[in-house]
Amino acid sequence: MPPGKYGMQEEGDQEIMMDFLLPTGIFLKFPVSPNDTIKSIKKMVWKNARSEALFSALGDPDAYVFTCINQTAEREELEEESRRISDVRPFMGVLRLVAREGDRVEKLTNTQISLLIGKGLHEFEAQKNHEVNEFRAKMRTFCEEKAQERQMLPWQQWMEYSFPCDLEPCCSPPECGSVKSKNTKKIFINVKFEACDESFMLQQDPQDFPVALMKSALKKKATVFRSVRQEPEDYTLQVNGRWEFIYGNHPMCQFKVSDRSRLKPQNTSSLWSINEPFYIHLLQGSRVNADEGMKLVVQAGLFHGSELLCKVVTTSEVTVCSEPLWDQKLEFDINVADLPRMSRLCFALYAVIEKAKKPRGTKKKNKKADCPIAWVNTMVFDYKDQLKTGEFLLSTWPSVPDDKSDLLNPMGTVEKNPNVDSAAGLLIRFPNIRPHPLYYPPLDKVRILKSDMEKNGDAAIVTKEERMKLKEIMDNKNHTEFFEDEKDLLWKLRTEVRDHYHESLSKLLLITKWNRREDVWKCFLLRTWRDLPAIHALELLDYSFPDPVVRSFTIRCLRKLSDDELLQYLIQLVQVLKYESYLDCDLTTFLLERALSNWRIGHFLFWHLRSEIHVASVSLRFGLILEAYCRGNIHHIKLLSKQNEALGKMKALSDFVKSGSQKMTADDLKLCIRQESYLEALSDLLSPLNPSIILTEICADKCRFMDSKMKPIWLMYNPCTQEDMVGIIFKNGDDLRQDMLTLQMIQLMENLWKKEGLDLRMIPYGCLSTGNKMGLIEVVKNSDTIANIQRNSSNSAATAAFNKDALLNWLKSKNPEDKLDRAIEEFTLSCAGYCVATYVLGIGDRHNDNIMIRETGQLFHIDFGHFLGNFKRKLGINRERVPFILTYDFVHVIQQGRTNNSEKFERFREYCERAYKILCRNGMLFVNLFAMMKAAGLPELTSFKDIQYLKDSLALGKSEEEALKNFKVKFNEALRESWKTKVNWMMHSLAKDNRP
Structure with missing residues (x-):
């Protein structure tokens, strides 16, 4: 149906002719109002169908659901029957009535989530991706468990979750000594061995690593069976049916010990024993668009974060065509054994242009100019720690860097471009280095370097001069680039850094040679590294530190953040999700856990993710997290949907104002707002800027738009208490994320000043990006x-x-x-x-x-x-x-x-x-x-x-x-x-x- 039919009309204006296809084969046609809901239209269908043939064949109305082709040319089931037809906007004005199938509650929930997050859940299923499917299943279980735990909360804790306090920062109270550490309680853990009926309780410190728990359990087993030859590293822990390491206290406090060898194929080799060069095959390209007369080249580089692991490899030049053929082996100057776990393979496709020839007599050769076309990244290991094998078609991202040094984009996403029909593609093949799968070895499994570790580094003799030089390096907080002699000293004295400068962990990680497995193994003093203060740990979420052990350690440190502190840094924590290489990561679980424990955090996490759902490189990841959050907080869906509906109406108002002639007046805007559908959508909702504020009744007479380029709309609300009116500004056409960041910094400055007893009466007013160049600003x-x-x-x-x-x-x-x-x-x-x-x-x-x-x-x-x-x-x-x-x-x-x-x-x-x-x-x-x-x-x-x-x-x-x-x-x-x-x-x- 033409969008114009759902334009700005006064209530009761033009009705729309709609076609209805019934399951009995009967065709109906009658007018409906744009403000009619799907539920009311269904009643009209039944009323009109009474006089038609085969009416008796129709069952109860609740047994049927309307389907339509929506504006994105997709089939959509209209389970949410409270929606107005003007919001559905079916293509060509045709609705088809079909019998309901499956679980209605589940389908309704799926529909509500799809509408809310702006992405159909069927898109996730269409991926046919094992990683996506496993992540969805795991996060759904996790979030639904959190929801069940929340249902069991005492009323005081439920109130804290639902109405978290928003307290002013103040001067920090004096330290109370170490009383807390003395009173730390131990927890009781039930341990059961696989294939054994023995089960017993252990008393354990909540902060102990699983390794400590494992050693205690195996020691207990030894006393029971009198014979155990395996090391603790040969076992893993099973919790609630999922294989994973658990740091700290798990709510269930129940673990199951299992032989690790059962988790992966028995017929396998240690990756660290394969001292052969790593290589791949670049087979061909597809949908490459470049001018004739140019030559196509692909550059490939192996990265760990921002560090290039070995020399970049460049292919031969081939003639421009839509499907260029290379069929070339690309061998990298690094052994398979030295590949770090988070090795990232980065490609750049570019065209070479011959520059004009030099005048005769010049000795210089003709230089070539590089015309970048596209880039794409992929991980060397899959999400299950297995070295990839087989063919992969990588759909690329367009790029326009200034020079050749920027052709490769290691900071970019490892997601493929979802626009596969238009994006250039590269077909690559990872070789089968061995006939069986190769897994990256768990660091606690590798024992061949233990003696080497003892000889080289930990027991090194440290001179007084070296200690003084180390202190000088550590005291310079702005010092992140090191000379070679400084790197050598830092590496030699890494245990000194751990013991005396533990907040400088990032400096040690930056100088680690990630292309040497010995150094990687030695670097992981994290197992005994003291937790960092949370504000120092934030640095380790940068893309320069991709290793999963580092990131797990970082999240462990961030758990100390209070809810208010987490809210203060939430914008950044959402952004660094883009650096994560796999869907299932500690940061995602951490954010979901905290969002499901504090309603305010959940509110802002939702909007920070929802505002970038249109960005192709993160649409899948953010959509999956949003789905998980919604399933963990079903009751929040209704409140968020109301806000989403209001924002949709605000955008429609903005488009109306922008599309109008120069004679557009504030009265025209007020007339639109007075329509029933707009009054209903824009009233009685929680403010996205601050969910503690209820926007009760919109006051159309006080609303207006500004004369600036983007025509921001001022919406004024009557107070629900005796206070003054509440005002919000809707802006359409500007990216508000930079304003959000600046105001966040001003808020942080104010908090720091207040903690020092200095109140400078700042006004970091509310600002929230809610979509693609859209958002809200608080009226001061x-x-x-x-x-x-x-x-x-x-x-x-x-x-x-x-x-x-x-x-x-x-x-x-x-x-x-x-x-x-x-x-x-x-x-x-x-x-x-x-x-x-x-x-x-x-x-x-x-x-x-x-x-x-x-x-x-x-x-x-x-x-x-x-x-x-x-x-x-x-x-x-x-x-x-x-x-x-x-x-x-x-x-x-x-x-x-x-x-x-x-x-x-x-x-x-x-x-x-x-x-x-x-x-x-x-x-x-x-x-x-x-x-x-x-x-x-x-x-x-x-x-x-x-x-x-x-x-x-x-x-x-x-x-x-x-x-x-x-x-x-x-x-x-x-x-x-x-x-x-x-x-x-x-x-x-x-x-x-x-x-x-």
Whole structure:
């Protein structure tokens, strides 16, 4: 059916003619309203069918379901009968009635989940992928178990889950000593041996590794049977039917010991015993599109994270055609035995162009230019630890890097491009190195290097000079690139690092030679490595650290995060899911576990995943996690669906406003909102920005849209209590993820300051990306822009920016008598906070239309389209020449309008310096969080080079005195050069001024 039939119409407007195909072979045709639900239409079908032949052959209406062809040309069963026909939008307006099959409740749940996550569950089944199927089954079991556990919670814990407290951060209380560690309780574990009736209880520390548990169990077995020759490593633990290692306390506290050899084929070789070069065959390409006269080349590289394991291999050149044939063996300079577990094979397909010939007499050969076409990555081992064998067709991703060094993309996904019909493909074959499967050996299984370990490294004699040099390296927190002699020293003293500098684990991992199995084995001191503080462990989730043991260790450390802390870093944790090489990973399980234990975490995890479901490279992974979460929290589906429906209506309103003529008015928007379907969808829902807020009744008369390019829509809601109205802004056309990241950093800064007893009255307003270039922004009540305040106090736009009394007079008008001093204090504190925050983050495009003030005096910044020093330029000239905004009218307010009031200004300066020092002490946390966001694909944050600005602004590697000295220089510069800011503001005001 044409989309226009479901356009913006008033209630009761045009009815739509629909065709209905009945299972009795009868054809019906009658009009329906766009607002009719599937349930009401079914009643109409039965009413109209009464007068038709074979009506008696129809059974009960509940025994039937409508099907249609939807707008994506897929067959869809309309199990969710509360949906309106305008939301379903069946193609050609045809509905077919068919008999229901299968479990109705299950099918209804599947339909609700598909509609909610924006991805049909049938797409997962169509993958016909064992890894997908096993992951779905495992996560469904896991999440449903969590749901059952939640049902059994006492009412106090259920309240904590359903209504988690949102507490203000405060100064940390003094340490209470080590009482907690002394009172740690041991747990009782029931251990049962496979093929044996013996079962007994063990008392175990909850934090012990499975190895410790295994040794205790086998020791007990030895006392029972008097004969056990196997090592603990020869056994594994079975929990609830799944084979896995369990760290810490499992709720069931019941383990089963099984012979590990039963888990994998008996006829196998140790991968570490195969000292033969690793190779693959590149067979041919498909659907390659390049200009004639070019030559096609494929480059292949083996990576472990960001580290290239051996030299890149390049194929011969072949003539351009749709299906180029190479049939070439690509041998890598690394033995099979030395392949690390997370070896990643990266390919780049490019065309070679012959450049114009040089004039005669020149000796130089013709250079060739590389024209990148596509890239693709795949793992060398499958998700079951087995070295891959056989043929694989890899559908590639298009790429346009600038030079040849960027052709390979190890940071990219290992997922194949789902657009297989249009993407170029590479057909490769992994060889059968042995007639039986080869598995990556468990590190605790390999014993051949134990004596070597004892001789080389752990027992090394350490000199005083070496210890001093090691301390120097460790003390330099910004030091991540090492000279060869420093690498050798770090590696030699790795046990010293473990024992005395355990927070520097990342440095040791970065220098590990992952292409040497001996070094990999020696590196895994993780088994005895002390847990890192959670904020230090975050760094290890970067794609440079892909090893599963490292990532398991990291998640173990992150379990210490409180719910509030986890929420603070949730954006980053979702982004680094993109670095995971397999669907089933510790990070996914950890996030689902915490989301199913705290409703607020679940809410934001859902939206962070849902907002990127359209991204092809993560659509499968994020869709599977969303499905698992929904199955673990069926009751949340209804609430989230209501929000999703409201967002759909907001987008329809936005499209309506954008598609209208220049004469479109706010009254037109209000008329649309008053339609029954819009009023119903936009009212009585939890705010996606903050699920603690109920958006009760939308007030159409107060809604409007802005005149800016993307026409943001302001939606105002009547309060459910005695408070003021609640407002949200729906933005369609802008990627809000950069704003989200910036506001997250401002919120983090505020939390750090408050913990140090410094409240700078920041306003990190709510901002949430909900889809492809769509999202919501919180309306900060009782506030206005600096530009509006200046324009309203001046007769000329040219002089408005230079009216230093405008801000102070505005505050006086809003805060009479004794309230003014408090408003000026609020202004002083918040101005200090935003001066420091915008300098540290390098916020650009700071004009008077994106700096605002509340009537209470709080100053705050909005619209963060440029950061990390990407300042706005016009005609090649940098328009922003100050490190942060500190104009004389700001100083005029801080000094209460008195030029000689230097005491107030010096207090303001002290606030700035104190705030800056606190951020410098936590500098690596900000660097790590920004580094984790590289996977987001934000234009101004794609590599470590982009984060250099942050390292410089936080003076990493310098002493606190040096950092503060540098900040004072920047502070004085901002004050001295503020007239340039005023000129920039004047130009902006002139461009925006609409007065006659």
